[in-house]
Amino acid sequence: MPWIVRGLRDGIVTTRYPRRPDGYGDGYRAAVRVVDARPPVPGEASSLAGMCPTAAIDTSGGVVAVDRGKCIVCGACVEQRPDRFAFEPSPEVAASARRALVVGSSGHAGALGAEDDAAVEEARAELARRVRVLRRSVHVRHVDAGSDGSEEWEVNALLNPVYDVHRLGVFFTASPRHADLLLVTGVGTAAMAGPLRRTWEAMPDPKIVLAAGTDAVSGGLVQPTYASGAGIDAIVPVDVWVPGSPPSPFSLLHGILLAVGLLPRDRGATAAIPDRRRRAGTRASGRTAVR
Amino acid sequence: MTAAGGSGEARPPEGDANRVLGVGASAARRRAPETGSDASGGVALPVVGRVAGTTSVVTVDGSDLAATLAQRVGAGARVAAMLATARADGSTTLLAVLARSAHLDVVESHLEPGRSAYPSVARLVPPAAWYEREIHDLFGLVPEGHPRLDPLVLPQTGGAHTPRPGGPGGSGGPGSSGGCGSFAPDTAALPADVVGEGMFTIPYGPVRSGVFETIEYLIETFGEDIPSIRPRVHHKHRGLDGRFGELGADEAVLLAERVEGVASVAHAMAFSQAVEHLAGVVVPRPAELLRVVHAELERVANHLDSIVRHCEGAGQAVAYARLSTHKERVMRLRSRLGGHRFGRGVVVPGGVTAPPRIPIAALLADVERVERAVASDIGALMVTPSFLDRLRKTGPVPHDVAAAHGALGPVGRGSGLVSDVRVERPYGAYRSLGFDVAVAQDGDALGRQHVRVAEISQAFHLVHQALDELARDELRSHGERDPVGAGDPLRWRALLPATATGTAVASVEAPQGELLYLVEMAAGRLVRVKPRSASFHNLVLFPGAFQGDIFTDFVFIEASFGLSFAGVAG
Numbered sequence: 001m002p003w004i005v006r007g008l009r010d011g012i013v014t015t016r017y018p019r020r021p022d023g024y025g026d027g028y029r030a031a032v033r034v035v036d037a038r039p040p041v042p043g044e045a046s047s048l049a050g051m052c053p054t055a056a057i058d059t060s061g062g063v064v065a066v067d068r069g070k071c072i073v074c075g076a077c078v079e080q081r082p083d084r085f086a087f088e089p090s091p092e093v094a095a096s097a098r099r100a101l102v103v104g105s106s107g108h109a110g111a112l113g114a115e116d117d118a119a120v121e122e123a124r125a126e127l128a129r130r131v132r133v134l135r136r137s138v139h140v141r142h143v144d145a146g147s148d149g150s151e152e153w154e155v156n157a158l159l160n161p162v163y164d165v166h167r168l169g170v171f172f173t174a175s176p177r178h179a180d181l182l183l184v185t186g187v188g189t190a191a192m193a194g195p196l197r198r199t200w201e202a203m204p205d206p207k208i209v210l211a212a213g214t215d216a217v218s219g220g221l222v223q224p225t226y227a228s229g230a231g232i233d234a235i236v237p238v239d240v241w242v243p244g245s246p247p248s249p250f251s252l253l254h255g256i257l258l259a260v261g262l263l264p265r266d267r268g269a270t271a272a273i274p275d276r277r278r279r280a281g282t283r284a285s286g287r288t289a290v291r
Numbered sequence: 292m293t294a295a296g297g298s299g300e301a302r303p304p305e306g307d308a309n310r311v312l313g314v315g316a317s318a319a320r321r322r323a324p325e326t327g328s329d330a331s332g333g334v335a336l337p338v339v340g341r342v343a344g345t346t347s348v349v350t351v352d353g354s355d356l357a358a359t360l361a362q363r364v365g366a367g368a369r370v371a372a373m374l375a376t377a378r379a380d381g382s383t384t385l386l387a388v389l390a391r392s393a394h395l396d397v398v399e400s401h402l403e404p405g406r407s408a409y410p411s412v413a414r415l416v417p418p419a420a421w422y423e424r425e426i427h428d429l430f431g432l433v434p435e436g437h438p439r440l441d442p443l444v445l446p447q448t449g450g451a452h453t454p455r456p457g458g459p460g461g462s463g464g465p466g467s468s469g470g471c472g473s474f475a476p477d478t479a480a481l482p483a484d485v486v487g488e489g490m491f492t493i494p495y496g497p498v499r500s501g502v503f504e505t506i507e508y509l510i511e512t513f514g515e516d517i518p519s520i521r522p523r524v525h526h527k528h529r530g531l532d533g534r535f536g537e538l539g540a541d542e543a544v545l546l547a548e549r550v551e552g553v554a555s556v557a558h559a560m561a562f563s564q565a566v567e568h569l570a571g572v573v574v575p576r577p578a579e580l581l582r583v584v585h586a587e588l589e590r591v592a593n594h595l596d597s598i599v600r601h602c603e604g605a606g607q608a609v610a611y612a613r614l615s616t617h618k619e620r621v622m623r624l625r626s627r628l629g630g631h632r633f634g635r636g637v638v639v640p641g642g643v644t645a646p647p648r649i650p651i652a653a654l655l656a657d658v659e660r661v662e663r664a665v666a667s668d669i670g671a672l673m674v675t676p677s678f679l680d681r682l683r684k685t686g687p688v689p690h691d692v693a694a695a696h697g698a699l700g701p702v703g704r705g706s707g708l709v710s711d712v713r714v715e716r717p718y719g720a721y722r723s724l725g726f727d728v729a730v731a732q733d734g735d736a737l738g739r740q741h742v743r744v745a746e747i748s749q750a751f752h753l754v755h756q757a758l759d760e761l762a763r764d765e766l767r768s769h770g771e772r773d774p775v776g777a778g779d780p781l782r783w784r785a786l787l788p789a790t791a792t793g794t795a796v797a798s799v800e801a802p803q804g805e806l807l808y809l810v811e812m813a814a815g816r817l818v819r820v821k822p823r824s825a826s827f828h829n830l831v832l833f834p835g836a837f838q839g840d841i842f843t844d845f846v847f848i849e850a851s852f853g854l855s856f857a858g859v860a861g
Contacts, residue, residue, distance in 0.1 A: 007609040150552030160615035174500035225530030
C-alpha cells in the first residue's frame, strides 16, 4: 500500500486541546493536590513532611500545602494519606509565578495570602504585556540543562500528529536568534550554566523562559549536588513554571500557551488561537481519540 | 527447566527456552508459544562469595589488577564495569565486574589510604578506558600508563585545580555528595586528534540543533568526511552516585528511575533486584510478570523512538507521523497500565506497588490493537527502498570490534553478538517465558534496525505471555470477586527485612542493553549505589562507526545506537 494511502488511514488523530478538553489529558496524574488543607494536628506536621522524598509538603503556613515545584508525583503521600492528598486530574498545572506552584485545597494559589495573590497577578500581567507580539506565532528553542532524558521525549511528542503544536503557531527552531521562548529541561548542571546563559543572551527581546519539569523548577529528587543546581532559575530568569516528572505533553502545551497568553480562559485570547484545521473547515466528527 | 543458579548449572546462551532469531537477510520467524515450563521463577540467586549475584570474587593487589583482568579477558570474559568506592578510613576499593555468558565475576583491589595510583587496566584491556577516566575524575585515582586520561564526566578545567568529588565516602565523608567546591569549566578547551592541512574542529553541541539530550561532539573534519569524532558528556553530569548514598531504599528506587529516564523500569528493576539479593526475599510471581509487562512496553517505546528518529532523518514524513503516533499510543497504554507514561512508581524492592489499573482482558485488547498498528507500518517501512538505502552500510560496527569491546544490546546484536541478559542470566519471570534473541550479522545501522524491529515483535510476544499467565492465575486464586487480588498486598510485594547487609550486583536487559547495578548496604542502609548503563559502555564505539561516513549520515548513526546521555554522564 502506498504511504499516501496509509497516511489517510486513521483520519484526524489530533487533540482539540486547548479549545476543547481532552479526555486522556484530563485522566493523567499531572500533579498532587491537597484535599484537606486544615491545619495539622499536633505531631502530624513532621509525619506529613517525612512522607515526601523531596520535602514538597509544606505546613509552614499553618495549613497543609504542596509545593508542586518540588513534587515528583511519586504518589507516596496519596497512598499513605488519601484523606489529605489526591492526584490532580487536570494537566493544566503550569504557573507564571514560582509561588503559585504552592497549592492548598482550593487549587492554584490556595495557600497564598492576599498580597501574594496580587503579586502573582502582577507578574502575570507583566508577562502578558511583554508577549503581546508573540500571540500569533511563537518560536521555541529547547535546551537540556541536565535532564534525565524523559523530558526530551515529551517535548518531542508535541510535534507528533496527536499534539501537533504547529496548528497553534508553535514552532521549534534550531537557532536561538530566531527563538522567542527558551524551553529548559533538567536540573541546571554546573557545566550547562554557561551554554544555557549564552543561549539566553543570544535570543532577541522579547524573550520568555519556560522551566519544563520539576527538575528544572527545583532540582527535584536530584537536589543540589557538587555538579547540579536547584533548578534553572539561578541561571536564567524563569517566566513560566511547569511541574511534572516529566511533565506530560499536555502540561508542556499548557505552559507554552500560558507563556504567550493563548489560553482560552484568558480574556480576549480565544480569538487569537490559530487553528489551521478549523479554518480549513474540517468537521469535528472526523477526529478519533488516540488509544 | 530449572531456575538459573538454582542447581549451580550454567545455562548456555542458546538454551532450550530461547533460541537465536536471525534477522535481516533471513526471514523472521515467530516461535511457537512456550509450553511446559513450571512457575519456578522467583528463586533468589545464591549468594556466592561476598558479592551477591556474582559467581566468584577475587581480591588482588592494585599492582596486579591489570594483569589479572587481562588474563581473564584473554580467557573469554569481557569487562562489564569498573568502579571505585571510597571508604571512611581513606582507602579506596577498585572493583571490576567481568561477564562470561551466564556468569558475572568480580575482581577487586583495595588501595590503602594515601595510595592514589595503580597500573592502568586500559593499557592491556582497552574497554576499561572510559571506566578509568570516570574513576580518575571522581576519585582522583591515577591509572598509570592509561592511553588517554582526559576528563570524562567532569569538564576540562584548563589546568586549574580539579575537584575530586570522591563519591560516597569521599572528601565530604560517608554518604556526602558535596564538599568539593564548584567547577570552573574551561569552555575554550578544544583538544584535537588529527592534524593536517585544512583540518578543523567543529564543536557540535552542547546546545544542538533540535530537541536532543545535551552532548557535545568534537568533529574533526576537512570538509565532508569525518576522520575523528569525540563525544564529551560532562555537561549532563549531575553527581547522582553521591546522591544515592543520602537516600533510603524506597527513595533510591525513585532516583534510579531518573538516572536514565527513558529506561526507568529497567533501572528500577536492576536496583530492586540488587536489594532483593541482599535481603534474600522472593518476589511474588504476579509481581514478576507485571514487571516483564512494564519492561517490555518500555523496550517497545524505546525502539519505536529510535525508528521514528530514523524516519525523521530520512524524510519519511508519513512513516514519521504514523510511527510517532504509535509511540504515543504505547506511552498512553503504559500510563493506563501503571499511572505513569514512563512506568515510574511501579517497580520497587520486593515487587510492584500496585496491580494493573485496568482489567487484564481490556489490557490484552489494547496491547493487541497497538501491536497490529505498529507491525503494519513497520512492515511497510522495512520494504521502502528510499528508507533502507540510507541505513545500509551506514555506521558499520564490525563483529570483531563489537566483540572486543563487548558491545551491549541492539548495538552488539546488530553486529552478530548473541548477548542478552534475559537469556544469559535470566531474571524474574524471564526464567520461564520464551522469546527469540534477534541477531543481525551486518553490523550497520540497518542491522541494528532489523534487531529493533524483531525485538518489538518479541516484546509484544512476552507481554502476551505474561498477561495470559496473570489472567489464568487471577481466576485460579481469586475468582471474580477480587480479580487482581488487591485485597492481598503480599501477592504483589514481598516485605523486605530491614537488616540487609552486603554487596550485590544485579543486571537486566534494558532497551539500550545490559544494565548493571552495584548496591552495597549495611543494616538496611544504602552505602554505595553505582548504576552502569549500557549507554555508557556503548558510546565508546560511536566514534569508530564513522568509518567512511559523512555528515548527512550522522543522524542515522546516532539514532541507530539509541543511547541516552543522561545514563552516560551520571
